[in-house]
Amino acid sequence: MSPLKIKKGSSRHSAYDLRDPNADVIETHTLGVIVDNEAGVLARVIGLFSGRGYNIESLTVAEIDHLGHRSRITIVTTGTPQVIEQIKAQLGRIIPVHEVHDLTVEGPTVERELALFKVAGKGDARIEALRLAEIFRANVVDSTLESFVFEMTGTSEKIDAFAELMRPLGLSDIARTGVAALSRGMA
Amino acid sequence: MTRQMSGARMIVEALKDQGVEVIFGYPGGAVLPIYDEIFQQNDIRHILVRHEQGAVHAAEGYARSTGKPGVVLVTSGPGATNAVTGMTDALMDSIPLVVLTGQVPTFMIGNDAFQEADTVGITRPCTKHNWLVKDTNRLAETIHQAFHIATTGRPGPVLVDIPKDVQFATAAYTGPKAARVSHYQPRLKGDPDRILTLVEMIETAERPIFYTGGGVINSGPRASALLRDLVAATGFPLTSTLMGLGAYPASGKSWLGMLGMHGLVEANLAMHGCDVMINIGARFDDRITGRIADFSPKSRKAHIDIDQSSLNKVVHTEVPILGDVSSVLEDLLAVWKARGSKTNAAAVKKWWMQIEQWKKTRCLAYTASPRIIKPQYALERLQALTAGHDRYITTEVGQHQMWAAQYLGFEAPNRWMTSGGLGTMGYGLPASIGVQIAHPDALVINVAGEASFLMNMQEMGTAVQYRLPVKQFIMNNERLGMVRQWQELLHGERYSQSWSEALPDFVKLAEAFGAKGMQCSDPADLDDAIMEMINHDGPVIFDCLVEKHENCFPMIPSGEPHNKMILSDGMVGGAISESGAVLV
Numbered sequence: 001m002s003p004l005k006i007k008k009g010s011s012r013h014s015a016y017d018l019r020d021p022n023a024d025v026i027e028t029h030t031l032g033v034i035v036d037n038e039a040g041v042l043a044r045v046i047g048l049f050s051g052r053g054y055n056i057e058s059l060t061v062a063e064i065d066h067l068g069h070r071s072r073i074t075i076v077t078t079g080t081p082q083v084i085e086q087i088k089a090q091l092g093r094i095i096p097v098h099e100v101h102d103l104t105v106e107g108p109t110v111e112r113e114l115a116l117f118k119v120a121g122k123g124d125a126r127i128e129a130l131r132l133a134e135i136f137r138a139n140v141v142d143s144t145l146e147s148f149v150f151e152m153t154g155t156s157e158k159i160d161a162f163a164e165l166m167r168p169l170g171l172s173d174i175a176r177t178g179v180a181a182l183s184r185g186m187a
Numbered sequence: 188m189t190r191q192m193s194g195a196r197m198i199v200e201a202l203k204d205q206g207v208e209v210i211f212g213y214p215g216g217a218v219l220p221i222y223d224e225i226f227q228q229n230d231i232r233h234i235l236v237r238h239e240q241g242a243v244h245a246a247e248g249y250a251r252s253t254g255k256p257g258v259v260l261v262t263s264g265p266g267a268t269n270a271v272t273g274m275t276d277a278l279m280d281s282i283p284l285v286v287l288t289g290q291v292p293t294f295m296i297g298n299d300a301f302q303e304a305d306t307v308g309i310t311r312p313c314t315k316h317n318w319l320v321k322d323t324n325r326l327a328e329t330i331h332q333a334f335h336i337a338t339t340g341r342p343g344p345v346l347v348d349i350p351k352d353v354q355f356a357t358a359a360y361t362g363p364k365a366a367r368v369s370h371y372q373p374r375l376k377g378d379p380d381r382i383l384t385l386v387e388m389i390e391t392a393e394r395p396i397f398y399t400g401g402g403v404i405n406s407g408p409r410a411s412a413l414l415r416d417l418v419a420a421t422g423f424p425l426t427s428t429l430m431g432l433g434a435y436p437a438s439g440k441s442w443l444g445m446l447g448m449h450g451l452v453e454a455n456l457a458m459h460g461c462d463v464m465i466n467i468g469a470r471f472d473d474r475i476t477g478r479i480a481d482f483s484p485k486s487r488k489a490h491i492d493i494d495q496s497s498l499n500k501v502v503h504t505e506v507p508i509l510g511d512v513s514s515v516l517e518d519l520l521a522v523w524k525a526r527g528s529k530t531n532a533a534a535v536k537k538w539w540m541q542i543e544q545w546k547k548t549r550c551l552a553y554t555a556s557p558r559i560i561k562p563q564y565a566l567e568r569l570q571a572l573t574a575g576h577d578r579y580i581t582t583e584v585g586q587h588q589m590w591a592a593q594y595l596g597f598e599a600p601n602r603w604m605t606s607g608g609l610g611t612m613g614y615g616l617p618a619s620i621g622v623q624i625a626h627p628d629a630l631v632i633n634v635a636g637e638a639s640f641l642m643n644m645q646e647m648g649t650a651v652q653y654r655l656p657v658k659q660f661i662m663n664n665e666r667l668g669m670v671r672q673w674q675e676l677l678h679g680e681r682y683s684q685s686w687s688e689a690l691p692d693f694v695k696l697a698e699a700f701g702a703k704g705m706q707c708s709d710p711a712d713l714d715d716a717i718m719e720m721i722n723h724d725g726p727v728i729f730d731c732l733v734e735k736h737e738n739c740f741p742m743i744p745s746g747e748p749h750n751k752m753i754l755s756d757g758m759v760g761g762a763i764s765e766s767g768a769v770l771v
Contacts, residue, residue: 039319044311051312082499089496095316095336095371 028057028078029104030111030181031088036096037063037071044094045073054079054087058113058156058178070098076179103181111181115159120147121170129169136162147172189359194323194349195220197360198287201330203230204363207258209249209624210234211242215262216302217289220354234624234653237645239266241617243273243344244643247282248621251604252579254407256283256337257621263289264302267348268309272611274344275313279608280430281405283342285333286314292352293321306348315343321350323358331366340373341494342405373493377510377518384506385465385489386523392463393534394541395423398446398475401430401607402468402492404600406512410434411600413516414467420520421530424542426454428469429592430607437596443542447475448743449589452550452752453542455741458483459749460541466490468512471501472608473770481748491515550741550754551593560710562587562662562733566594566634569660572717576630578602579622583615583639586668586739591634613642619657620649630658630721637663637730638687647700650726658720659728661693664735672738677768693730700726708732745770 035041042061049056057076064072077087084102091100103109117138119129126148133140133150136158142149147170152162156179163174192200198221202210209232214222225233236242239261246257261270267288277284291300307319316336320326329347337345389395397418403410411434418425418441425435426446435442444451446458458464464486469475471490476482482502489506492498498507508515523529553563580595581604582588588605597603604622606614619633633640640661650657670685697704703723707716707730720729741752746767 040307040311043308047311082503086496086500089494089498089500093494093496095369098370 024080026078026080027084027104028076029084029102030109030179031075031077031091032099032101032103032181033073033075033091033097034064034099035071035073035094036098037069038096041071041094041096042073044096045075045091048090048094049075049077049087052086052090054083060178060180074178074180101183103183106183108184109181110184111155111179112153113156113159113177113179114151114153115163115174115176116141117150117152117163117166117171118147118173119150119166119170120172122146125169129166132162132165132169138162191357192360193220193224193357194326194354195224197323197327197358198330198349198354199224199228199231200360201327201363202258205331205334206255207231210258210260211236211245211249211621212260213239213242213262213266215264215266215289217263217291217351218260218266218287218354220351221260221287221289221349233260234620234649236617236620237648238643239269240272240613241620241643241646241649243270243277243284243286244611244614244617245621245624245646245649246284246286247273247277247280247614248581248604248618249625250277250282250284250621251404251618252601252622253625254601256285256334256342259284259286261286261288262302263291263306264304266302267304267306271310271313272609274310274346276606276609276611276614277344278313278315280606281342281401282344283337284344285330285337286344286346287330288346288348289354290319290348290350293350294352296350306346310346313344314346315341317346317348319348319350320353323353323356326353326358327361328366331361331363332369335369336371339371341402374509375493375511375514377491377508377515379518381506381508382515382518382522385508385519386526388463388487388489388506389421389423389465389523390526390529391531392423393531394457394461394538395421395463395465395535396443396457396461397423397425397441397465397467398427398458398469399425399431399434399467400428400469403431403434403512404468406468406493408600410468410511410513410516413513413520415439417516417520420524420528422532422535423465423530424457424539426450426458428472428475428607429605431469432592432603433597433600436598438598445592446749447472448477449593449739449741450743451593452548452741452754453545455743455749455752456545457542461486464488466492466504467516468492470497473501476502477743477751478746478748483749548754550752553737556734557710560708560713560731560733562590562664562737563594564710565660565662565713565731565733566590568713568717569632569634570595572714573630573632573721576721577626577628579604579619579626579629579631581605581615581618581622581631581633583633583635583642584610584612585636585639585670586664586672586737587634587636587639587662589669589739590662595634612639614639616640616643616657616659617646617649619659620646620653620655623650623655623657624653631656632658632660635659635661636668637661637665637690637693638667641691644696647697647702647726647728651701654725656723656725656727659726660720660731661729662731662733663690663693664733664737665690666735668737669739671736675738676744693728697726697728702726702728704728704730706730706732
């Protein structure tokens with residue numbers, strides 16, 4: 001602990017970057033990577049992570065500018081501060097990569113994930129599932145007499161929490177998009 | 188006015204517009220249209236190798252000895268896969284190459300067609316960038332971009348995969364000026380604040396050292412000239428990696444010799460004991476640093492590199508400077524001179540006295556023999572008898588390579604071509620061919636081991652065909668010398684598979700290829716034999732029979748720091764710890 005009583009390795013809520021680049025604290029970072037939308041670009045990014053032994057917690061990709069042929073890849077990754085810096089530098093070296101943003105250090109961010117839950121059940125369990133879905137502001141996007149499909153958008157933690165609640169109520173399938181993230185404001 | 192032409196013609200035109208004079212290649216089904224165009228012109232010379240790996244290493248030799256990109260043309264499938272080792276080699280050593288591969292026609296891709304391989308998939312991790320061109324309209328532009336990317340920033344190999352139907356189809360040619368410039372424009376100029384911090388470090392340093400690498404050579408002759416100015420003006424000692432030999436002359440006053448695993452005692456101890464380390468275009472490779480935790484523990488470190496990912500990758504540096512060596516050195520010199528060209532001369536003088544003490548170890552001394560040629564002696568004689576020549580040296584990989592780095596002196600950049608990062612046995616012979624193509628009148632010698640030489644010996648055919656007087660100086664110990672040395676140190680002298688059984692008669696082998704073969708086993712005959720090799724106007728295989736069990740020293744055992752060097756066989760016992768043994 002530093003004299004400021006701020007947990008070592010934290011940067012998101014502090015005015016100063018207190019991270020020691022050589023610390024062996026494992027951090028989670030969300031990276032926004034703007035790339036040319038061309039054949040093989042995703043393979044280059046994934047190949048970098050597998051080839052150099054970096055972690056991918058979540059990865060999403062889609063075209064964001066059709067005329068400009070640009071896609072945004074959002075990667076949630078973990079590693080020591082030195083490894084995170086390496087990941088950013090290595091990403092920046094890939095020729096079709098235009099920008100690498102470390103959203104975790106660049107400022108406050110909005111991080112959201114979309115998930116679909118299929119919950120099968122009858123009677124009280126079915127009613128309880130529907131009630132919890134309302135509390136979590138999940139939408140029913142498909143319904144049969146024996147099942148629901150709920151759609152929910154939120155942080156990964158919220159989706160984890162909802163999944164835990166649905167498990168005893170007949171959760172049979174989950175599909176998650178992975179995290180999409182943007183910085184807040186116009187910074 | 189647009190010029191309509193076939194894709195194959197377009198390739199040749201684009202190469203001409205890029206100033207390409209020579210390409211190294213091997214024909215096959217998927218590149219026949221390109222070879223047809225090559226046949227019908229005389230501006231670009233095609234060198235026919237005997238194996239695609241040879242083509243890539245030859246192009247590397249050409250590139251490293253000229254500073255220009257090497258160009259390779261091979262067919263699809265096996266042609267491309269055979270080129271993989273060479274491209275990986277070029278990626279590790281930052282050598283600019285443009286590799287053109289044929290591909291099965293676009294409508295056959297994915298069908299497991301004859302000689303089909305997923306070339307861009309296979310080569311993605313071993314190129315700086317690669318392209319599969321599916322439209323002839325994009326072909327010329329892609330080739331221009333390929334040259335831009337191969338030669339800009341940190342150089343490296345790029346690959347353009349061209350399906351056969353794209354070679355046949357017709358489209359308008361795009362010239363290099365009309366081609367869309369890629370957004371890839373690496374930053375060359377270093378951060379002024381950090382350069383100022385480095386100047387302050389230079390002004391106050393008590394025990395400084397310059398640690399230079401291949402980046403100085405890749406940055407061009409201007410970088411070497413600026414480095415020499417800086418070293419002369421400061422009087423600081425300098426050591427270099429294997430890749431950087433020649434950027435500062437071996438005869439220079441500040442030269443400490445190579446550093447690292449087989450580096451000189453004075454260079455390694457100076458690295459260990461310095462208070463200011465200035466890394467210029469090197470990358471803290473594991474052969475250099477030894478045990479990271481004990482690497483130069485008392486120094487503040489600055490690092491000049493064009494590749495952001497090299498900064499703080501292995502060793503934390505206080506002053507990382509992203510930029511091109513020439514540009515940064517120019518700014519550095521200007522600022523330092525403007526502030527009065529100050530150094531802490533008294534302290535640096537004391538530092539030099541310490542270094543002179545270390546030099547007295549005479550770590551390259553060896554036990555001479557009147558009967559057997561010691562490999563060190565062979566290289567000392569080679570150095571003495573060739574130093575006055577316009578000389579280029581290539582090597583294979585192993586003990587001979589380290590001895591060559593220790594005992595040969597390089598006075599200029601681009602004169603030393605060796606496989607550093609990847610350590611590719613079989614590199615030296617084809618590389619010597621590429622060098623000789625670029626410098627037809629120079630003395631080009633491949634310092635080889637007999638085992639490495641066998642890996643690409645088919646290229647002797649290329650040397651003979653093009654009348655390239657490359658000298659293959661094989662230091663034949665009938666062993667995989669470096670493997671044998673490690674087995675002696677690490678594996679209880681159990682010499683598993685590390686001898687060369689059933690070797691060919693190298694003299695007859697040379698003659699079978701139409702070259703000159705020579706053999707020498709007596710130290711008394713060596714000078715005359717080397718002179719005969721040099722004076723022969725044609726390719727030579729020189730079979731120099733050397734001491735079979737000589738070890739290469741000094742040596743920093745795996746996992747040990749710079750101040751734990753082994754200097755001779757007497758110090759070997761228990762030198763490598765259990766944790767060090769797992770390291771390569």
